[in-house]
Amino acid sequence: MLDPRIAKLAENLLDDSVRLGAGENVMIEVRGEGAALAKELVKQAYARGAYPHVRLLDMAIQRELMMHTSEERAGFIKRWEEPMWQEMQAFIVIAGAPNDSEMSDVPVEKRLIQQKVMKPINDHITANLKWVLLNYPTPSMAQKANMSTDGFADFYYNVCTVDYKKMKAAFLPLQELMNATDQVRLVGPGTDLTFSIKGIPNVICAGENNIPDGEIFTAPVRDSVQGTITFNTESQYHGTKFSQVRLTFEQGKIVEASANHTERLNQILDSDEGARYIGEFAIGVNPYILHPMNDILFDEKIAGSFHFTPGQAYEDADNGNRSTVHWDMVNIQRPEYGGGEIWFDGVLIRKDGLFVHEALLGLNPDNLKS
Incomplete structure (x- = not known):
């Protein structure tokens, strides 16, 4: 059974954060955990007459891809993604990494390659799309906060649904x-x-x-x-x-x-x-x-x-x-x-x-x- 707090959070994200309208395209990107929220966002986006799209990223795989990336490889990604982002009106990022230090050993020079090549797309997203970034309550987040998993979830939903x-x-x-x-x-x-x-x-x-x-x-x-x-x-x-x-x-x-x-x-x-x-x-x-x-x-x-x-x-x-x-x-x-x-x-x-x-x-x- 769906936690009603997830349904409320999804409603707030679509109505207040990205103000999703009928006929608009929204990209929902899940970085790690957060599939339950993504699923509810898809359901509610369709109910509003919008077109949801979803990307699920495994952060351990993302680390492996970044370890040996190159400017040429990043250039391919940029050329493939540029037309897609021109068609998007909204972007929701759900950050639920099980280990937020997953990328700690990726060489800085590899990170810089990706950042520099993809900067025009990232600038387009922040300047032209209705976007929102949120974290998803995971056991690792609860551990960082020195809280139980259930206790952190209660804290999380209070914080995220403030007036x-x-x-x-x-x-x-x-x-x-x-x-x-x-x-x-x-x-x-x-x-x-x-x-x-x-x-x-x-x-x-x-x-x-x-x-x-x-x-x-x-x-x-x-x-x-x-x-x-x-x-x-x-x-x-x-x-x-x-x-x-x-x-x-x-x-x-x-x-x-x-x-x-x-x-x-x-x-x-x-x-x-x-x-x-x-x-x-x-x-x-x-x-x-x-x-x-x-x-x-x-x-x-x-x-x-x-x-x-x-x-x-x-x-x-x-x-x-x-x-x-x-x-x-x-x-x-x-x-x-x-x-x-x-x-x-x-x-x-x-x-x-x-x-x-x-x-x-x-x-x-x-x-x-x-």
Whole structure:
């Protein structure tokens, strides 16, 4: 018997996230587990008069394919897929990898080949399709969260079905304030960073492109970032878990970078010129996500957090930075993580993870939950 929460999640994805209409094509891509949700999405897509298409990816096989890939092979994939994506109107990605370190030993140069060749298609998808990315509750995710499988499933569905309409309304005053802001200052343990967001658009994320959701993002003026930032959550990228990441900036560029894997960190940041500049600054507010679980779809939405992203900027909040890298690094500013402050043009807007600006109190956890 189908878990009714899966049916509700499918409904939300089709109606709220990708807003699927009759006659539209939707690609449903399952990366690992998640077949039950995919099946329900197919059923509901047909009921809406749309045309569902499904790809099921085994991540161990994907690893084997990537280990010895080449630019020529990636070129074949690009030529085959380009016409298909031109016909798609929506894209739903269900990430349910049984082992999220499956790709950890794929050489960086092999990853870069795939990323560089496929970048035009990925850019087309993010710019022109209605898309959403979500994780599927797996035992490995429950283990990372230090929860039982059933307990994590309960947590997952609570997080994914939060009242996003209420959240979006609460975001509007912050969006207005960010539109009027020039200088941002981030302060905390090992962190004193300044940058400008003047003239850069900002985007509310309340259940459309990511599930779970709960952030507002913009980007710094590319050359304006100055100072040092230290991240207090683990960050997984290219299959490696990084901790104690510390970045120092001069005129927007990362000039020093250290972590538990300093050499590999710098190897990624040297992927291309844009990887040492920042493409995104975002503030997280999801009231049900309080602690990191080494899953960026959850961690970047943590209440009382922000993330700062080396690499590619989003088209909707574009500072001109281009890169094959887009690496969200998270800092939590609640007291149990060391505290911290966010200042806009010399005015304190958030302290120790709670908004103190009168217009923004609706974004605090107690108000988003009630």
